Amino acid sequence: MGWGKRIAIGAGAVVAVIVIALAGVIAADQLSQPPAPDPKALIARGETYHAHIRRDDFGVPHITGPTDADVAYGLAYAHAEDDFATIQDVALATRGTLATEQGAKGAVTDYLVRLMKVWPAVNTRYERDLPDDLKRVLTAYADGINAWGARHPDKVVPGFLPVTGRDIAAGFVFKTPFFYGLDGTLKKLTAPTHGGPMPPLGSNGVAVAASRSSDGATRLLVNSHQPYTGPVAWYEAVLESGEGWHVAGGFFPGSPFMLHGHNAHLGWANTVNDPDLTDVYKLTLNPQNPNQYRLDGAWRDFEKSDAAIRVKIWGPLFWTVHKAVLWSAQGPVMQTDHGTYALRYAGMGEVRQALQYYRLDKARTLAEWRAAMALQALPSINYIYADEAGNIGYVYNGLFPDRKAGIDWTGVLPGDRSDLIWTRYLPFDRTPQIWNPKSGYVFNSNNTPFAATGPEDALKPADFPASMGIQTNMTNRAYRAQETFGADAKISAEAFRRYKFDIAYSPRSDVAKVIDMVLALDPKGDADIAAAQRLLRGWDRRMAVGERAPALALDVTTPIAKAWADKTPAPDTRATLVKAITDLKTRYHRIDPRWGEVNRIIRGKVNLAIDGGPDTFRAVYGEPQEGGGLKAVAGDTYIMFVTWDRAGRLDSESVHQFGSATLDATSKHYADQTPLFVAMGTKPVRFTEAQLKGHVEADYVPGQAH
Numbered sequence: 001m002g003w004g005k006r007i008a009i010g011a012g013a014v015v016a017v018i019v020i021a022l023a024g025v026i027a028a029d030q031l032s033q034p035p036a037p038d039p040k041a042l043i044a045r046g047e048t049y050h051a052h053i054r055r056d057d058f059g060v061p062h063i064t065g066p067t068d069a070d071v072a073y074g075l076a077y078a079h080a081e082d083d084f085a086t087i088q089d090v091a092l093a094t095r096g097t098l099a100t101e102q103g104a105k106g107a108v109t110d111y112l113v114r115l116m117k118v119w120p121a122v123n124t125r126y127e128r129d130l131p132d133d134l135k136r137v138l139t140a141y142a143d144g145i146n147a148w149g150a151r152h153p154d155k156v157v158p159g160f161l162p163v164t165g166r167d168i169a170a171g172f173v174f175k176t177p178f179f180y181g182l183d184g185t186l187k188k189l190t191a192p193t194h195g196g197p198m199p200p201l202g203s204n205g206v207a208v209a210a211s212r213s214s215d216g217a218t219r220l221l222v223n224s225h226q227p228y229t230g231p232v233a234w235y236e237a238v239l240e241s242g243e244g245w246h247v248a249g250g251f252f253p254g255s256p257f258m259l260h261g262h263n264a265h266l267g268w269a270n271t272v273n274d275p276d277l278t279d280v281y282k283l284t285l286n287p288q289n290p291n292q293y294r295l296d297g298a299w300r301d302f303e304k305s306d307a308a309i310r311v312k313i314w315g316p317l318f319w320t321v322h323k324a325v326l327w328s329a330q331g332p333v334m335q336t337d338h339g340t341y342a343l344r345y346a347g348m349g350e351v352r353q354a355l356q357y358y359r360l361d362k363a364r365t366l367a368e369w370r371a372a373m374a375l376q377a378l379p380s381i382n383y384i385y386a387d388e389a390g391n392i393g394y395v396y397n398g399l400f401p402d403r404k405a406g407i408d409w410t411g412v413l414p415g416d417r418s419d420l421i422w423t424r425y426l427p428f429d430r431t432p433q434i435w436n437p438k439s440g441y442v443f444n445s446n447n448t449p450f451a452a453t454g455p456e457d458a459l460k461p462a463d464f465p466a467s468m469g470i471q472t473n474m475t476n477r478a479y480r481a482q483e484t485f486g487a488d489a490k491i492s493a494e495a496f497r498r499y500k501f502d503i504a505y506s507p508r509s510d511v512a513k514v515i516d517m518v519l520a521l522d523p524k525g526d527a528d529i530a531a532a533q534r535l536l537r538g539w540d541r542r543m544a545v546g547e548r549a550p551a552l553a554l555d556v557t558t559p560i561a562k563a564w565a566d567k568t569p570a571p572d573t574r575a576t577l578v579k580a581i582t583d584l585k586t587r588y589h590r591i592d593p594r595w596g597e598v599n600r601i602i603r604g605k606v607n608l609a610i611d612g613g614p615d616t617f618r619a620v621y622g623e624p625q626e627g628g629g630l631k632a633v634a635g636d637t638y639i640m641f642v643t644w645d646r647a648g649r650l651d652s653e654s655v656h657q658f659g660s661a662t663l664d665a666t667s668k669h670y671a672d673q674t675p676l677f678v679a680m681g682t683k684p685v686r687f688t689e690a691q692l693k694g695h696v697e698a699d700y701v702p703g704q705a706h
Contacts, residue, residue: 034159036158036159036161037146037150037161037162039150039151039153039161040150042143042146042147042149042150042161042162043147043150043151043703045143045146045147046073046077046143046144046146046147046150046702046703047147047703049065049069049070049073049074049140049143049144049702050065050066050067050070051063051064051065051070051071051073051074051077051144051701051702052064052065052074052699052701053074053077053078053698053699053700053701053702054692054696054698054699054700055078055660055696055697055698056686056692056695056696056697057695057696057697058659058660058669058672058673058683059659059660059661059667059668059669059672059697060236060237060238060660060686061074061075061078061079061237061238061660062237062238062239062240062686062692063075063078063237063238063239063240064239064240064241065241065242066241066242066243067136067241067242067243068133068136068137068140068241068243068245069136069137069139069140070140070241071239071240071241071245072137072138072140072141072144072256073140073141073143073144073147073702074144074702075141075144075237075239075251075256076140076141076142076143076144076145076148076256077144077145077147077148077702077703078237078702079235079237079251079253080144080145080148080149081148082235082660082661082662082663082664083235083253083662083663084145084148084149084152084155084663085155085663086229086230086231086233086253086662086663087145087253087254088149088155088156088157088160089101089231089253090171090231090252090253090254091145091160091163091167091171091254092106092157092160093106093109093110093113093174093231094113094118094167094170094171094174094175094254095113095119095167095170096109096110096111096113096114096118096119096307096309097110097159097310098110099309099310099311099312100157100159100310100311100312100318101157101312102312103311103312103313104311106311107309107311107321110307110309111307111309111323111325112174112186113174114305114307114309114325115307115325115332116173116174116177116332116348117327117332117348117349118170118173118174119170121173121349121350121351122166122169122170122173122351123166125349125351126165126166126169126351129351129352129355130169130351130352130354130355131355133358134354134355134358135165137256137358138165138166138168138169138256138354139164139165140256141165141168141256142162142163142164142165142167142168144702145163146161146162146163147702147703148702149161149163151703168254168255168256168354169351169353169354171254171255172255172351172353172354172357173350173351173353175231175232176347176353176378176379176380177345177346177347177379179272179379179380179381180272180273180274180275180277180278180346180379180380180381180398181274181278182278182343182345185278185280185343185345186334186343189280189334189336189341190334190336202225202271202272202445202446202475202477202615202619203223203224203225203269203270203271203272203444203445203446204221204223204225204269204271204443204444204445204477204481204500204617204619205220205221205222205223205268205269205270205271205382205383205384205443205444205445206219206220206221206223206269206384206441206442206443206481206485206496206499206500207219207220207221207269207384207385207386207392207393207394207441207442207443208220208386208392208440208441208485208491208496209386209390209392209436209440209441210390210440210646211440212439212440212441212489212490212491213440213490213491213492213493213496214490214491214492214493214495215492215493215645215646216645216646217493217643217644217645217646218386218387218388218390218391218392218643218644219386219491219493219496219641219642219643219644220262220267220268220269220384220385220386220392220640220641220642220643221269221384221496221500221639221640221641221642222249222250222260222261222262222267222268222269222638222639222640222641222642223269223500223636223639223640224250224260224269224270224271224637224638225619225621225634225635225636225637226634226637226638227633227634227637228632228633228634228637228657228658229662231252231253231254232252233252233253233637233662234250234251234252234637234638234656235250235251235252235253235660235662236248236249236250236251236638236654236656236660237249237251237258238685238686238687239258244362244364245361245362246263246264246687247261247262247263247361248261248262248263248652248654248685248687249261249262249267249640250638250640255357256354257354257357257358257360257361258357258361259357261640261642262640262642262650262652263361263362263363263364264364264650264687265363265364265365265387265388266363266364266365266366266369266385266386266387266388267385267386267387267642267652268360268369268383268384268385268386269383269384269640270381270382270383270384271381271382271384271444271445271446272380272381272382272446273380273381273382273396273397273398273444273446273449273471274446274471274473275380275396275398275400275468275469275470275471276409276410276468276469277345277346277347277379277380277398277399277400277401277469278343278344278345278346279330279343279344279345279401279409279413279420279422280341280342280343280412280413281328281330281341281342281343281344281412281413281414281415281420282339282340282341282412282413282414282415283328283333283339283340283341283342283415283416284415284416285340286299291304293328293340293415293416294415294416295328295329295415295416295417295418296416296417296418297416300328300329302326302327302328302333303326303327303328304324304325304326304327305324305325306322306323306324306325307322307323307324307325308320308321308322309321309322309323328342328415329342329418329421330342330343330344330415330421331343331344331345331348341412341415342415344401344421344422345379346379346380346398346399346400346401346425347377347378347379347399350377350379350399352375352377353377353378355375355377356372356373356375356377356378357378359371359372359375360372360373365387365389366385366387366389366391366393369385369387373395373397373428374428376399376425376427376428378397378399379398379399380397380398380399381397382394382395382396382397382444382446382449383395383397384442384443384444386642386644387644388644388648388650389648390644390648391435391436392435392436392437392440392441392442393433393434393435393436393442394433394434394442394443394444394449394452394453395431395432395433396431396432396433396444396449396452396470397431398431398468399425400425400426400430400431400468400469401422401424401425401426401467402422402423402424402425402426403422403467404419404420404422404467405465405467407420407467409467409469410469426468430464432449432459432464432470434452434453434457434459437453437454437456437457438454438456438457439453439454439456439457439486440454441453441454441485441486441491443478443481443485443486444478445475445477445478445480445481445617446473446475446477446478447471447473447474447475447477447478448470448471448472448473448474448478449470449471450470450472451474451478451482454486474508475615476505476506476509476510476511476615476616477615477616477617477619479506479508479509480499480502480504480505480506480616480617481499481617483506484499484502484617485499493643496641497641497680499617500617500618500639500641501611501612501617501618501680502616502617502618503542503543503544503611503612503613503616503617503618504540504541504542504543504616505541505542505543505615505616506541507541509615510557510560510561510564511541511553511557511561511615512541514556514557514560514561514573515536515539515541515553515556515557517560517573518532518533518536518556518573518577519533519536519537521533521573521574521577528578528581528591529574529577529578529581531591532552532556532577532580532581532591535548535549535552535591535592536549536552536553539553541553543595543599543611543612543613543616543618543620544595544611545594545595545596545599545609545610545611546594546595546596547594547595548592548593548594548595549592550595550598550599550613551584551588551591551592551593551595551598552580552581552584552591552592554613554614555579555580555583555584556576556577556580558614559571559576560573560576587627587628587629588628595609595611595613596609596610597609597629598622598628598629598630599611599612599613599620599622599629599630599632600622600629600630600631600632601620601631601632601657601674601677601678602631602632603657603658603670603671603674604665604670604671605671606671606674606675608674608675608678609678610632610678611678611680612635612636614635618636618680619635619636620632620635620636621633621634621635632657636657636677637656637657638654638655638656638657639654639655639682640652640653640654640685641653641654641682650687652684652685652687653682653683653684653685654682654683654685655673655676655677655681655682655683656673656677657673657674657677658670658671658673658674658677659671659672659673659674
């Protein structure tokens with residue numbers, strides 16, 4: 001036998017061994033997975049609910065039913081019709097099984113679920129801490145997802161079904177700490193040389209009392225800034241049950257509850273706040289035993305478990321990766337190349353987030369709404385409130401740790417002192433809040449709570465301990481709120497809307513400061529710099545589609561303003577300007593393209609110029625595209641204007657940046673609201689049966705063709 005034939009036979013044998021080994025790995029993995037549920041059983045369970053879905057002429061689902069559980073089932077089914085893929089991804093991430101679908105890129109999320117002990121908390125406290133009425137709603141919502149998935153098996157990831165009420169509760173447990181920046185703290189620990197996180201995309205909320213309105217109405221602006229798509233993109237719905245759950249507003253994929261909007265009596269807007277709710281401790285390890293750390297002069301063992309993460313490699317091939325999860329007395333532990341750190345953060349072990357949202361949804365009076373807030377299950381987020389009785393208010397919500405006085409809690413803390421491990425939170429009445437101020441208005445645009453109303457009613461820093469870590473920053477939007485809403489003693493309905501769609505930068509903004517720095521440069525005979533200065537000197541600081549300065553202004557101000565926000569050294573002003581000029585000439589062959597040529601909102605075949613920009617009240621955040629231009633991907637999304645007239649009668653209008661059909665590009669509702677959104681218009685919220693009458697384009701029960 002020749003050497004070539006022997007080598008070929010040997011190679012074939014090796015390949016055969018590899019194939020057999022892989023087949024064994026695949027078979028063992030598949031045998032370890034739970035059996036698939038019976039789809040007929042999931043469908044049959046869904047048929048025990050009595051939900052009715054009607055879609056209005058914008059495709060917005062209006063769900064009714066005898067009980068709250070019936071309505072939750074219908075909401076899940078309707079949302080799954082429009083965006084099952086995102087709901088599925090949200091649940092996979094919450095379970096810590098995202099890597100089974102996304103491969104290695106999902107493994108970090110899966111590890112965080114284990115590091116944060118999401119499931120130990122849910123499994124321990126779900127039955128104990130959550131009342132039966134809530135569990136019925138969570139289960140019904142899960143059943144709606146299951147029923148839709150059972151009818152569309154080609155859309156379902158193997159092993160995903162069935163979803164349970166615990167999955168829905170766990171979604172809130174996992175997600176809420178990231179709204180006050182826990183992810184940013186983790187990133188800083190693992191990559192401290194890369195600077196801080198990107199500046200927040202932000203949100204706006206404004207409430208105006210009758211005393212401040214020209215027509216005696218009470219008004220509320222709901223204006224969260226979110227990504228256009230994904231797990232925290234807004235979905236609009238109207239719900240009404242026979243048990244008094246009647247709400248309209250924004251929902252996230254995987255949430256049965258209206259997160260902000262209004263019910264029949266009251267409403268609220270949310271904005272992200274940034275209190276110091278996370279503490280970092282540097283641990284001292286035992287040089288003789290790395291599984292121990294020092295606390296109060298003694299060595300203590302880490303609590304240790306194994307994060308077994310199942311990762312999709314290719315096709316049917318999965319591999320289980322094992323990584324240690326460590327906990328100290330403070331909380332979860334991060335091991336880095338510059339030390340070992342423990343974290344303690346607000347909301348650790350809390351599972352009642354869904355309960356608080358449910359109680360807020362069903363509150364009928366200010367007293368009931370405040371009682372829901374006093375549950376203190378939601379660890380952060382500002383609330384701007386208004387109601388039919390004419391009350392307005394602002395709550396800088398937070399689970400503020402009851403920290404020891406006299407300690408600098410802003411830096412890294414020594415990990416060997418148990419007296420620095422806080423164990424409780426300040427009560428709700430210690431939370432910064434303003435109710436019915438004499439100024440007649442409250443607002444928040446991700447700024448300090450010490451500038452939330454007129455100066456005569458403003459909260460005072462001296463009234464709150466430094467250990468609460470209350471933010472002190474201002475944003476351009478906050479300055480503009482003061483210069484628009486705050487400067488108008490009698491705000492008309494038209495002015496209220498106009499101020500919301502403001503596209504200007506304040507003279508006090510970082511953008512204005514950077515422009516002043518650019519104008520102060522000596523051109524030194526450089527014609528391009530001189531031309532850029534002339535362009536910026538004549539700019540009115542408005543991000544209008546017809547303006548020619550915004551592209552240059554944005555390119556030169558963003559790197560410097562970001563460095564200020566990150567508290568890192570800012571780049572040289574002249575070098576930044578030169579780079580901006582060069583980039584614009586490369587992309588547009590000029591330094592002054594019209595803003596509408598640059599700033600675009602794109603959805604399917606719809607491609608429109610859009611006013612606004614970063615940190616304007618009409619917020620638009622764009623992603624650079626090949627060949628030039630910015631594609632809007634975040635900022636203003638679901639917007640709602642809510643009004644109670646002098647008699648307390650409710651009216652509301654809204655607009656979504658795209659439409660109700662999140663994934664179906666063939667649907668007429670895929671981008672039907674985009675032109676309205678670009679035009680800064682709104683549509684009626686058909687909240688009541690009378691308002692919906694004559695505007696129904698689909699009427700069906702879940703599972704019925706329509």
